[in-house]
Amino acid sequence: MTDFNRQDLHAWLSWMESLHPNEIDMGLARIRQVADSLELCSLPCKVVSVAGTNGKGSFVKALSSLLIEEGRRVACYTSPHINFYNERIAIDGEFVSDEQICLAFDAIDKARLDISLTYFEFGTLAALYLFKQAELDVCILEVGLGGRLDAVNIVDADISVITSIGVDHEAWLGSDRKQIALEKAGILRQNRPFISVEADLPETASSYADExxxxxxLLGSELAVEAQGQAAILNYQAQxxxxxxxxxxxxxxxxSLLAALQCxxxxxxxxxxxxxxxxxxxxxxxxxxxxxxxxxxxxxGCEFIFDVAHNPQAASLLADKIKQREERLPVCLFTAMSDKDIAGIVAPLSETCANWICTELLDVPRCLSAVELEQCLLKLDVETQLEPSPMQAxxxxxxQALKKKTKVLVLGxxxxxxxxKKLMAEYPNGLNGNHQ
Structure with a gap:
């Protein structure tokens, strides 16, 4: 039994971070054993699973919005969160409460016995536990990493979606797009629909779908996007x-919107x-x-653009959007994790961002130091400034943005x-000298 206040969500989350020796431990044996004991591997509703390097969260948002507008009961499980953990678990467009999550965590903890679970596995089981009780019409599950061995794949999807395939998380998925595509295609199920809006879908995924x-x-076959400036035509298959x-x-x-429309x-x-x-x-x-x-x-008094883009594919999409919409080049407040392709992120944005301000997050072990990040950017011949403190950055x-009459892009x-966002919430009236 856990030794902390079991009605305190923050206490649960802190404990969960220390439960398993590894942050990521690919495989379904442990989580499936716990899920089977609670009968969580099958949900009494339609299940949509979505994998992809980028665009998963946007797909979930778009599809859930359509279904809720239609009047169906919908649950969504996504990750990671930005402001608070509850963002990961939503029912009918509303985040579940601390109390609900704590009750679910308690049920999972009791059911797991001595089985060690990662933070993500524990949270996935808790979401499924809540969804099982919610009398849903549709459940949308976002894959955390890969697909085949990801925790959400213990549930069979009625419709499987792959939004995009880029080279990311190579340590777990491989450095070859064909291999990564096959890992993501692991969420597909026999005789059940498959949607992909990846422009260059590797044959490994399409062949597996055929098998x-x-x-x-698929994009380029049954599906198409015709961009017309900021407008677009989405071509899909109706009944x-x-x-x-x-x-x-x-x-x-x-x-992502096209995939949601088709789904x-x-x-x-x-x-x-x-x-x-x-x-x-x-x-x-x-x-x-x-x-x-x-x-x-x-x-x-300053305008901001927040974007979680953290790989070359996402950075390219972001650069295109900025070029379409912004008259002046943004100032970029930037940090990145140590396992990311820094050059691949910076390259498409190098003509879009006037200055890169490098900072760091000391409480995130995987984060590059500001000095390391600055050295990477100096090699890429972009204007760079070092500010290790996020507040100072x-x-x-x-x-700079106010002086240049442009926006700040928070990226990475x-x-x-x-x-x-946390700093803005702490100082809602501005920094007022608190940046020192």
């Missing part, structure tokens, strides 16, 4: 055949609700916003977005 006799909906949807604008990545129509055949009209769908998708995805915030970035990881 499983999945009905496949009546090929169809198109016009979007006047969107904040989230178009491929919504696949789920429509199971619904007793009246399907949304094209106008309603377009309105929902255009209004979708997600924390840390080209999120725009005003703070103390924020102060300097704001000063969920951690830096969370840290800067």
């Amino acid at each position: 499983l006799q999945c009905a496949s909906y 009546t055949g090929s169809a198109s949807l016009f979007l006047a604008e969107s904040s989230l990545p178009l491929p 919504y129509h696949l789920l429509a055949s199971d619904s007793q609700k009246k399907i949304l009209s094209d106008a309603q769908v377009a309105s929902v998708l255009s209004r979708c916003r997600l924390s840390g995805r080209y999120e725009q915030i005003s703070y103390s 924020l102060h300097v970035a704001m000063s 990881s969920f951690f830096i977005v969370a840290e800067i």
Whole structure:
């Protein structure tokens, strides 16, 4: 039994971080054993699982928004969180309470006996425990890492989605896109639909889908995106055949919105609700916003763009969006984890960001030091400034942006977005000299 206040969510999370010797331990044997004891491997609702290097959270947001608008009960499990843990578990668009999570954690702890679980595995089981009791129509599960060996893959998906495939997390997934694609395709199930909006889907994934006799909906074949400035046309497959949807604008990545649109129509055949009209769908998708995805915030007279982009693929998408929307080049407040492709992140943004302010997060073990990050950027011939303190970095970035009449781009990881937002919350009226 755990020795702390079991009604305190922060106490639970601190304890969970020390439960297993490794932060990541790929494999399903341990988690499946606990899940089987609580009958969590099968949910009494439709299940959509989504994997991908980028765009998963945007897909979840878009699909859940459509389903909720239609009137269905929907649960979402996503990761990581930015502001607080409850963001990972939502039912009908509302984050579950501390009390609910603590009760779920307690049930998982009692069921696991002496089985060691990682932080992510423990949280996944807790989410499934809550979803099992919620009388849902649809459950959307976001893969944390890879697919085949990820904790959410203990549940069979009725529809499997791959948003994108980039080279990331090589230590666990491999450095070859073909291998990574096959790992992500591990969420597919026999004779069940498969959606992918990856522009260059490796044959390993499509061939695996064929082996499983999945009905496949692939970008460049059944699906297409036609960008028209900030507007776009999404081409998908409706029950009546090929169809198109016009979007006047969107904040989230178009491929993710397209995947959500296709998945919504696949789920429509199971619904007793009246399907949304094209106008309603377009309105929902255009209004979708997600924390840390080209999120725009005003703070103390300065304009900010928050983006969790932390790999080359995400950085390229971000650079394109900035070029379309921003008249002046942003100042970039930047940090990154030690296992990331720094050059690959910086390259597409090098003409988009006027100055890179390097900082660091001392309480995140994987984070590069500001000095290490600065050395990486100096080799890439971009204007760089070293500010190890996030508060000082924020102060300097704001000063430069206000002087140049541009915006501050906060970039590089969920951690830096969370840290800067935390500082803004602590000093809602501005830093006022507290940057020292």
